[in-house]
Amino acid sequence: MDGPDSFPALSPKKPQQPGHMVNKITVVGAGNVGATTAQRIAEKELARTVVMVDVAEGIPQGKGLDQWQSAPIEGFDSRVIGSNGYDETAGSDIVVITAGIARKPGMSRDDLLNTNAGIVKQVSEQIKATSPNAIVIVVSNPLDVMCYVAKEVTGFPRERVIGMAGVLDTARYRGFLAEAMDVSVRDIQAMVLGGHGDTMVPLISYTSVSGIPVTQLLAKDKLDAIVDRTRNGGAEIVKHLKTGSAYYAPSAGAVQMVEAIVNDQRRILPCAAWLEGEYGMSGLYLGVPCKLGRGGLLQVVEVELTDAERAALEQSAQAVRDPMAAIKL
Numbered sequence: 001m002d003g004p005d006s007f008p009a010l011s012p013k014k015p016q017q018p019g020h021m022v023n024k025i026t027v028v029g030a031g032n033v034g035a036t037t038a039q040r041i042a043e044k045e046l047a048r049t050v051v052m053v054d055v056a057e058g059i060p061q062g063k064g065l066d067q068w069q070s071a072p073i074e075g076f077d078s079r080v081i082g083s084n085g086y087d088e089t090a091g092s093d094i095v096v097i098t099a100g101i102a103r104k105p106g107m108s109r110d111d112l113l114n115t116n117a118g119i120v121k122q123v124s125e126q127i128k129a130t131s132p133n134a135i136v137i138v139v140s141n142p143l144d145v146m147c148y149v150a151k152e153v154t155g156f157p158r159e160r161v162i163g164m165a166g167v168l169d170t171a172r173y174r175g176f177l178a179e180a181m182d183v184s185v186r187d188i189q190a191m192v193l194g195g196h197g198d199t200m201v202p203l204i205s206y207t208s209v210s211g212i213p214v215t216q217l218l219a220k221d222k223l224d225a226i227v228d229r230t231r232n233g234g235a236e237i238v239k240h241l242k243t244g245s246a247y248y249a250p251s252a253g254a255v256q257m258v259e260a261i262v263n264d265q266r267r268i269l270p271c272a273a274w275l276e277g278e279y280g281m282s283g284l285y286l287g288v289p290c291k292l293g294r295g296g297l298l299q300v301v302e303v304e305l306t307d308a309e310r311a312a313l314e315q316s317a318q319a320v321r322d323p324m325a326a327i328k329l
């Protein structure tokens with residue numbers, strides 16, 4: 001019998017697949033959204049190394065080690081590490097920013113504005129210094145304004161600073177629709193545009209079930225109720241949790257964007273993008289259909305809107321411009 005040296009490794013390393021894994025992804029903020037995001041990235045093996053950074057001493061290190069110890073069970077080879085500094089993050093391909101406070105019952109996302117602007121500014125300065133070529137995905141709230149802070153402070157082009165909210169809002173909308181019609185979530189195509197606030201714009205005209213317009217399958221009053229529930233989807237979770245806000249679906253949303261970029265999928269996903277004339281608007285972040293691939297934001301896709309949808313998008317844009325004007329960088 002051969003000696004132990006000839007035994008196959010118990011957990012053989014999978015060969016790195018070029019194009020299906022980047023070298024390093026950093027998640028800033030090792031709280032509810034951040035830690036869940038890091039775990040999902042590692043389980044999907046989207047990066048050789050996943051670094052979690054947080055100001056809370058010991059938390060990113062402990063969570064990173066804990067996640068890495070799930071690797072032999074789950075069977076992934078992404079190495080997860082945690083740190084209170086940025087040395088380990090140097091040269092990251094992608095950075096997901098989840099640092100910041102979350103709202104509690106009775107608060108709006110805009111109530112987080114000043115605190116989180118300071119945090120996202122500090123984080124963005126570090127990213128600029130240590131990962132100057134990174135693609136940044138912002139999650140911290142209020143989302144659209146925090147994207148602006150990250151873009152201003154890093155000085156990165158719009159292709160490399162994108163916000164996650166539309167994927168989450170659309171997932172909620174699709175989930176509620178699937179439940180109401182008793183069909184698979186997989187068969188529901190939809191898009192929620194606009195800012196990530198009460199003024200978001202679920203596009204009923206682009207909502208279908210395997211190509212069948214949703215208006216043929218669901219009565220108007222039911223559809224209106226779902227649109228309303230979608231707009232308040234974040235607050236509904238905050239009301240249940242009491243101590244913070246949603247994180248399972250938000251982390252799934254952020255990782256869908258990461259995956260589209262890492263694997264150059266060229267997916268069309270609703271994301272917060274810096275507008276440069278699209279939809280007749282410039283100089284703000286707003287949720288619009290975006291094509292994502294290896295370079296980050298490859299294209300803002302302009303779709304036709306009804307007059308009512310266009311007016312709702314304008315109103316949503318104003319709800320982003322107001323808090324944006326209130327912050328000083």
Ligand SMILES: NC(=O)C1=CN([C@@H]2O[C@H](COP(=O)(O)OP(=O)(O)OC[C@H]3O[C@@H](n4cnc5c(N)ncnc54)[C@H](O)[C@@H]3O)[C@@H](O)[C@H]2O)C=CC1
Nearest residue numbers: 029031032033054055099100101102139140141164165250
């Ligand atoms: N865009 C979206 O759709 C969503 C956005 N959010 C937002 O994401 C943010 C994070 O939410 P949770 O993870 O639930 O909050 P959390 O409180 O669980 O975690 C936030 C973490 O950020 C850390 N942090 C604070 N300042 C930092 C700094 N300067 N550098 C590094 N880390 C720092 C804290 O120590 C904490 O661990 C909130 O602002 C929340 O509103 C949450 C869900 C969805």
Ligand SMILES: O=C([O-])CC(=O)C(=O)O
Nearest residue numbers: 103109141234235245246
């Ligand atoms: O509701 C919040 O504050 C967190 C969030 O953005 C969401 O879950 O949509």
